[in-house]
Amino acid sequence: xxxxxxxxxxxxxxxxxxxxxxxxxxxxxxxxxxxxxxxxxxxxxxxxxxxxxxxxxxxxxxxxxxxxxxxxxxxxxxxxxxxxxxxxxxxxxxxxxxxxxxxxxxxxxxxxxxxxxxxxxxxxxxxxxxxxxxxxxxxxxxxxxxxxxxxxxxxxxxxxxxxxxxxxxx
Numbered sequence: 001x002x003x004x005x006x007x008x009x010x011x012x013x014x015x016x017x018x019x020x021x022x023x024x025x026x027x028x029x030x031x032x033x034x035x036x037x038x039x040x041x042x043x044x045x046x047x048x049x050x051x052x053x054x055x056x057x058x059x060x061x062x063x064x065x066x067x068x069x070x071x072x073x074x075x076x077x078x079x080x081x082x083x084x085x086x087x088x089x090x091x092x093x094x095x096x097x098x099x100x101x102x103x104x105x106x107x108x109x110x111x112x113x114x115x116x117x118x119x120x121x122x123x124x125x126x127x128x129x130x131x132x133x134x135x136x137x138x139x140x141x142x143x144x145x146x147x148x149x150x151x152x153x154x155x156x157x158x159x160x161x162x163x164x165x166x167x168x169x170x
Contacts, residue, residue, distance in 0.1 A: 032160075032163060032164050033163075034156075034159070034163075036163060039159055039162050039163045040159060042162060043155060043158040043159040043162045043163075044155065046114075046158050046162070047117070047121075047151055047154055047155045047158050048151070049092065049093065049096065050089055050093070050114055050117055050118055050121060050154065050158075051121060051147065051150050051151050052089075052092065053085075053088050053089030053090070053091070053092035053093060053118075054085040054086065054088065054089045054118055054121050054122055054125070054150065055085070055125075055147065055150070056085075056088045056089075056092070057081070057083075057084035057085035057086070057087055057088030057089065058081045058082065058084060058085035058088075058122060058125060058126070059081075059138060059143075059146075060084065060088075061077065061080055061081035061084045061085075062077060062078075062081050062129075062136050062137065062138050063138055065077045065136065066136075066137060066138060074130070074134075074135040074136040074137075075136075077136035078126045078129070078130065078136045081122075081126060081136065082119075082122035082123070082126060085118070085121075085122045085125075086115070086118045086119065086122060089110075089114070089118045090107070090110045090111060090118075093106075093109075093110035093114060094106045094107045094110045097109055097110060114158075116154070116157060117154035117157055117158055118154075120153050120154045120157065121150045121151075121153055121154045122150075123153075124149040124150050124152075124153035124154075125146040125147070125149060125150040126146075127149070128142070128145050128146045128149045129142060129146055132145065
């Protein structure tokens with residue numbers, strides 16, 4: 001925001017404005033763009049960490065129900081898998097960040113910066129499972145498709161946050 005700088009002098013009861021000028025004290029901001037290779041690489045690394053954390057909880061939950069053959073509906077299993085995926089991702093991210101900051105701040109950072117990323121990742125992974133298999137089930141050929149969808153869905157969001165706000169979760 002520009003600021004009006006005035007030099008005021010009082011002569012014979014009158015105010016005289018000398019050297020009036022407008023200066024812009026705001027910092028120069030670069031325009032946002034999607035072409036920064038460095039930011040794409042860094043956001044890919046952040047997204048991969050998030051994918052690892054989410055996959056542990058998500059795939060672990062689906063595998064548990066598949067092995068134990070407990071009679072839950074696929075929708076219930078997928079909802080629980082998404083919740084567990086978010087929880088394991090927060091735990092992983094908190095442990096990674098705790099090497100750089102206090103554990104309480106690491107926890108708040110993990111939750112605050114990447115919750116949207118984790119939820120979108122979870123929804124993408126389970127949507128692929130539902131569309132291609134029609135149930136919460138793991139088979140060898142579905143895993144790469146789930147992981148690719150889980151990675152690609154939040155990646156642009158992670159790039160955006162990193163580029164615009166310099167906010168990363170790792």
